[in-house]
Amino acid sequence: MGSEGHVAIWWARRDLRLADNPALRSAIDDGEAVLPIFVLDPQLLVPAGQVRRDWLMAALYALDRDLRSAGGLGLSVMSGNPAVVVPYLAKAYEVQRVHISADFGPYGRSRDHHVAEKLRAQGIELVRTGSPYAVAPGTLKNDSGRAFQVFGAFHRAWRAHGIREPAPEIAAGAVQWLQVDDRVRLDAPNETLDSLAGEGPARAAWRNWLHSDSNGLAEYGRLHDFPGADATSHLSIALRWGHLHPRTVLHDLAGLRSKSAAALARQIAWRDFFADVLFQRPDAVGEPIRPEFSKMPTDDPQRLETAAQRLRAWQDGKTGYPLVDAGMRQLLAEGWMHNRVRMVVASFLIKDLHIGWWHGARWFMEHLRDGDIAQNQLNWQWVAGCGTDAAPYFRIFNPTTQAEKFDPDASYIRLYVPELAEMSIEHVHHPWTAPQGTLNGYPEPIVVHAVERKEALDRYAVVKDL
Ligand SMILES: Cc1cc2nc3c(=O)[nH]c(=O)nc-3n(C[C@H](O)[C@H](O)[C@H](O)COP(=O)(O)OP(=O)(O)OC[C@H]3O[C@@H](n4cnc5c(N)ncnc54)[C@H](O)[C@@H]3O)c2cc1C
Secondary structure, three states: OOOOOEEEEEEEEOOOOOOOOHHHHHHHHHOOOOEEEEOOOOHHHHHHOOHHHHHHHHHHHHHHHHHHHOOOOOOEEEEOHHEEEEEEHHHHHHOOOOEOOOOOOOOHHHHHHHHHHHHHOOOOOEEEOOOOOOOOOOOOOOOOOOOOOOHHHHHHHHHHHHHOOOOOOOOOOOHHHEOOOOOOOOOOOHHHHHHHHOHHHHHHHHHHHHHOOOHHHHHHHHHHOOOHOOOOOHHHHHHOOOOOOOHHHHHHOOOOOOOOHHHHHHHHHHHHHHHHHHHHOOHHHHHOOOHHHOOOOOOOOOOOHHHHHEEEEEEHHHOOOOHHHHHHHHHHHHHOHHHHHHHHHHHHHHOOOOHHHHHHHHHHHHOOOOOOOOEEEEHHHHHOOOOOOOOOOOOOOOOOHHHHOOOOOOOOHHHOOHHOOOOOOOOOOHHHHOOOOOOOOOOOOOOOOHHHHHHHHHHHHHHHHO
């Protein structure tokens, strides 16, 4: 195998970076030679959707390149069931330990359990060092030793817990790297993905945003809720794939005493909170955390043609409600959507169209580059009112007043709904009031919000009375 002394495997998963990577550091400290691998797992790849598959392949290409730049031979990408591939490689390279960053999602935990069992049978240890979170799920407990149910209390404990120091940098040339001959060959991604995916672009974009005077961190507190300003960090994709670790981000924020820095750190705490909730309640992937919500009547698109048509209109951004349509079209065009708009479109699907949140969550997971089972399912449950510390169900977003409040000049709507680009500000938030003939084919509203709001509250009565 071309190495002197014992080999350690670094099995990369959701930590596709070299900097501040405790699992990689641990492999380097352990082995006299390190074999960096990634396993393309059909169980994850098939349901991921094209958007995330493309991102993954571009990110692997970038990591392969980064490893070569650090004096290595590249990343060995393998394909198959990790419970077969990882023990096979571990045996072939006579490793004593395989190093990973711990996974806390339901599938990842059970996969790692199986891999660890198989390795143990061969006398090899699966070593978990670090996690994709600032504070790993299961760490924080309330005074009764239980997991937190409410974000406010979690956030206080999270802040008191503090953040570890970043892992030491890897000295280029100091590591002996290995490579598997029979690995998957990676194709170069298209130019756009090549310029976005991976640790280098993620770090540059973050640093740029952090120090930018216009719509960067300095303006985050004031503008983060306005999609037209595009003033949020766009960190979610980098955090999802581990191009950046939240600890790196929090360290960069630590010296800044601004309200904006505190507001951003608080959002990162939400990410940790939802990961913690899913760790405690793995059934939340598909079941409402508040069980009474499973009694709520919804319109099933698989059985009702009207519901199927409405779901399609929502997916295509053709509901006739401009902010909803702008958001859904941004999702299809960019694989990303602004948080305020995610809340509005989710509320519209659940409370104006009466379609179960899981249908929307599935569509999001198929189309979001940052699609993450914990963040996605629990944010959907938050909007649906059935999650932990969720928005009360009876608080129903009005898609028109939300647009007037958060996209007052309609710059976001005009960008993603070209039919409305030239419409006057007087009508653009409710184009059905415009004089006939100015809509450029933009649809009439598929439902009347005031009517559906009442319908939603009637359906909610079933839950409330339980
Ligand atoms: C229905 C719905 C589905 C969502 N699905 C996902 C998902 O699959 N993956 C995902 O990463 N986020 C999801 N979010 C949360 C949030 O919308 C995105 O994290 C955010 O829009 C990403 O943009 P940003 O990085 O510019 O955010 P910023 O405002 O700059 O926030 C910085 C970071 O804080 C975290 N954060 C911000 N808001 C939230 C939140 N509400 N919940 C948890 N973490 C948050 C993210 O990691 C984000 O990158 C969802 C929200 C809703 C309402």
